[in-house]
Amino acid sequence: MAVATGLDEARFDELGQWFRGELLRPGDLGYDQGRQLWNAMFDKRPEVVAMCTGAADVIDAVNFAREQGLRVAVRGGGHSVAGLGSLDGGMMINLSRMDGVHVDRKAGTVRVEGGATWGDVDRETQAFGLVAPGGIVSDTGVAGLTLGGGLGWVRGKYGLSCDNLLSAEVVTAEGELLTASATENADLYWGLRGGGGNFGIVTSFEFGLHPLGPTVMVALPIYPLEEAPSILRGWRDFMRSAPDEVTSHAGIWTFPGEPPGLPPEAVGRDVIFTAAVYAGAVEEGERVLGPLRELGAPIVDISSPMPFRALQSSFDPFFGVKGTVRAYWKSLYLTELSDAAIDVIARRALARPTPWTSFNIPFFGGAVTRVGAQETAFGPRWPFMVSIDANSVDDTVSDEELKRWTREFWAELQQFSAEGAYLNFVGEEEQGMEEIVKLAYGANYERLRELKRKYDPHNFFRINQNVAP
Ligand code: FAD
Numbered sequence: 001m002a003v004a005t006g007l008d009e010a011r012f013d014e015l016g017q018w019f020r021g022e023l024l025r026p027g028d029l030g031y032d033q034g035r036q037l038w039n040a041m042f043d044k045r046p047e048v049v050a051m052c053t054g055a056a057d058v059i060d061a062v063n064f065a066r067e068q069g070l071r072v073a074v075r076g077g078g079h080s081v082a083g084l085g086s087l088d089g090g091m092m093i094n095l096s097r098m099d100g101v102h103v104d105r106k107a108g109t110v111r112v113e114g115g116a117t118w119g120d121v122d123r124e125t126q127a128f129g130l131v132a133p134g135g136i137v138s139d140t141g142v143a144g145l146t147l148g149g150g151l152g153w154v155r156g157k158y159g160l161s162c163d164n165l166l167s168a169e170v171v172t173a174e175g176e177l178l179t180a181s182a183t184e185n186a187d188l189y190w191g192l193r194g195g196g197g198n199f200g201i202v203t204s205f206e207f208g209l210h211p212l213g214p215t216v217m218v219a220l221p222i223y224p225l226e227e228a229p230s231i232l233r234g235w236r237d238f239m240r241s242a243p244d245e246v247t248s249h250a251g252i253w254t255f256p257g258e259p260p261g262l263p264p265e266a267v268g269r270d271v272i273f274t275a276a277v278y279a280g281a282v283e284e285g286e287r288v289l290g291p292l293r294e295l296g297a298p299i300v301d302i303s304s305p306m307p308f309r310a311l312q313s314s315f316d317p318f319f320g321v322k323g324t325v326r327a328y329w330k331s332l333y334l335t336e337l338s339d340a341a342i343d344v345i346a347r348r349a350l351a352r353p354t355p356w357t358s359f360n361i362p363f364f365g366g367a368v369t370r371v372g373a374q375e376t377a378f379g380p381r382w383p384f385m386v387s388i389d390a391n392s393v394d395d396t397v398s399d400e401e402l403k404r405w406t407r408e409f410w411a412e413l414q415q416f417s418a419e420g421a422y423l424n425f426v427g428e429e430e431q432g433m434e435e436i437v438k439l440a441y442g443a444n445y446e447r448l449r450e451l452k453r454k455y456d457p458h459n460f461f462r463i464n465q466n467v468a469p
Contacts, residue, residue, distance in 0.1 A: 008068060012048075020057055021097060046087055051094050058201050072461065077115070083428060087454020095113070099113055105137075114201065117141055126308055126309045131142050131158075146205060147422070155244075156246055163376070168192050168204065170201065197463055199349040201461075206210060210431070218283025220303050224269070226268075230295070232342045244279075255267050255269065266299050329390065333422070334418055335382055351403060353397050359386065374444060388409055448467045
């Protein structure tokens with residue numbers, strides 16, 4: 001085993017005696033896999049990767065790191081666009097082996113371990129025709145996504161993932177396991193619903209479940225990108241009066257060759273699509289979603305009923321294979337998707353730095369916007385969002401160029417912007433996260449600071465979208 005400098009080896013061996021998971025160091029088999037993140041911009045090398053298998057491992061890892069003065073990064077699903085699940089030196093606390101999911105059908109709840117992915121959750125819940133609102137990609141972590149809000153295919157009807165969180169088990173910086181719910185540590189429960197990994201390591205989440213599917217109606221007409229101005233206007237007008245059952249986002253992209261089942265007419269073309277799901281009866285969904293398929297002349301229309309679980313992994317190819325995509329994303333909210341904003345988006349769409357760069361424009365209304373800005377830590381909620389996802393799978397464009405292009409576009413959209421930012425769609429900021437974190441939380445920022453002073457006064461959990469105490 002490689003010996004790292006600065007670690008108390010005797011104390012490290014002691015940690016290893018009880019640890020049920022693995023403690024990996026540079027050179028160990030499994031170290032490179034353990035430290036891997038989704039975003040290939042980050043190739044970080046922790047001194048120790050602690051592959052935990054339960055709350056006891058997490059507690060021991062936290063106590064060890066604190067005593068040794070090691071910096072700590074926490075990895076759930078590893079999808080942080082800013083690469084916050086790992087670090088150079090220090091200890092990565094990796095929860096990916098904690099992926100247990102247990103549905104309580106009587107109670108209508110699901111208990112999910114802190115390293116599970118949404119694919120793990122959908123597998124168990126959909127077996128009973130139930131859903132816990134998650135994201136749209138199967139290997140995104142439940143933890144990071146929920147702690148940062150969480151938008152997926154049923155948000156119109158059931159809200160964000162964090163709105164469906166009933167309780168959480170959290171290991172604090174002092175190595176204590178706390179329960180946070182509406183009746184226990186209610187201030188922490190408030191902070192976890194949007195406040196990120198600032199207050200501790202969540203070892204398990206409890207969500208409320210809703211009936212869904214297992215088959216749902218999905219609309220996916222794919223239009224030529226040149227028609228973006230009229231398609232986006234039509235989509236906006238439709239969404240403004242759509243029932244809560246409809247969840248939709250407009251997307252701009254160039255489909256590479258890989259996605260299975262995609263007709264050849266759509267491959268390699270710059271396109272705009274209006275993807276939507278109906279959380280209700282399939283026949284009703286087919287009728288209600290009909291107008292989205294007639295916004296123009298589609299290149300192809302692959303709308304159809306499909307098992308919700310299949311839908312939940314059908315967008316996976318959009319985001320490439322873990323560790324191969326270099327990504328820099330930025331997001332903003334809009335009170336209204338005005339014609340002027342649409343014109344800027346449509347113009348920029350024609351000059352993206354790479355074909356893999358996508359714009360994701362979710363409608364954020366329905367149940368999402370019925371939760372008040374101060375009810376959870378998440379902050380203000382507005383009806384539209386634009387996420388600029390600059391991605392590259394080769395070396396033709398540098399990281400700097402991806403960042404420069406995204407920032408320039410984001411700055412141009414600021415004239416239409418509402419207060420706030422969606423932190424789950426934010427890449428690394430060289431000058432630090434403070435500015436964007438303040439912007440995102442708005443009036444909730446000071447309350448989050450108070451909570452940080454109570455639960456993590458020494459800012460032990462700082463490699464995240466940090467709220468300094
Ligand atoms: P990680 O990198 O493991 O962690 C992210 C942050 O959460 C880090 O700060 C980490 O320290 C902290 N954290 C992780 N686990 C824990 C824990 N158990 N306890 C405390 N803190 C923890 N977002 C959406 O809302 N909807 C989507 O559909 C969606 N799709 C995405 C698809 C892709 C391909 C990618 C890359 C991102 C997507 N996102 C989506 C954004 C995603 O929600 C965030 O990147 C989120 O932070 C990922 O969580 P994770 O656990 O996978 O990431």
